[in-house]
Amino acid sequence: MSERDADLQLVRRVQLGDKRAFELLVSKYQRRISRLLSRMIRDPADIEDVAQEAFIKAYRALPNFRGESAFYTWLYRIAINTAKNHFAAQGRRAPTVVANDIEDQENGEDAGRLSETATPDSLYQSKQVGLAVNRAIDQLPPDLRTAIVLRELEGLSYDEIAAAMNCPVGTVRSRIFRAREAIAQELRPLLGTSEDERW
């Protein structure tokens, strides 16, 4: 199973009438979609409108999604088309951003644009969250830190991490879970939520 398969399991649940599964997909991908849209749209309010429209369009089109591509790839295309329609509705042309350029930026370091469009409040909060994450990472025991970095930053599978760290896969699984929990614990007060609340 891969992360793509995990998404596909959620998609199948949505296709069987479970809206909650779609809410989980929204909470997983809303930041990436907002970031993508910020490459094309400057106004933060418009970004939210278009993101919402894109997710609802995706929900309506989900019966036709057969899993031939990753869910995010499919959602990403819907978001781009929704943004183009947004410009067309305003009688404007979408900025000539080639999809490949956006993909490069999605994966790459060029991250300046969203900072230009985000509100001061959201910028401040994201900066605080970023600092808290760094602080949490610094405080992690080295084994946990290595495991979570190899997983989240390098995208290695558990088998690959086990080979790199010379330990059983079960240990990798436990270390990643504990690292996630430690970082989440650091973030909770900042996000104004307890374990039982939602951000």
Added chain:
Amino acid sequence: MNSGTMPQAAASDAPRGAADAEELSAWLDGELEDPAAEPVLAGLLRQPHLGRQFETWCLVGDALRSGEVLAGHSPRLCARINAALADEPALLSPSALRPRTKRHLASGFAVAAAAAVLVFVAVPQLRGTDAPAVATALAGSGAAPAAGTPVAPAAAAPAGPEAVASLAAVRPARDPRLDPYLRAHRDFMGAGVMPAAAVYLRSGNEGER
């Protein structure tokens, strides 16, 4: 009275909760195989605290990967989308109801049916009226050609005088009244657009001789 049992129950729930959460973490990474993944997904959809854990871990992942992605977070957006989602009807996709294995079986049957049509309908039509007997014999002997495999009549036909008799037998029945028409149009024979028609054109030509 219950004071003795309650903490015990809580203590036994706590490790289970941690185990569930660890499994959820592995599932999020796509590292849980199918039989184990299903109950985790069911728990995620049913238990709100697992849902919150999922959301926070997604945020942690985004924060680790890029501060820029984090800047795209709007606490209102999720709530807005979920509110809009509430107005949408629940989906029920027939494709999700159909198990994938059945779909594979159906496509297998479709291929078999196409092969059968080729053997019992297309080949006899190409060969002429007596050919069904040949096709039936081929099918009966288990030597039916695979779909898409061209059938070579020469290879199946006997040699010598029997061959002539056999060829005469497979010659298509044709109304003799067609002969003048075929003679008049023999200049067009062998055009190659419809190779099957060449049999008829050649027959008309032979009749003239």
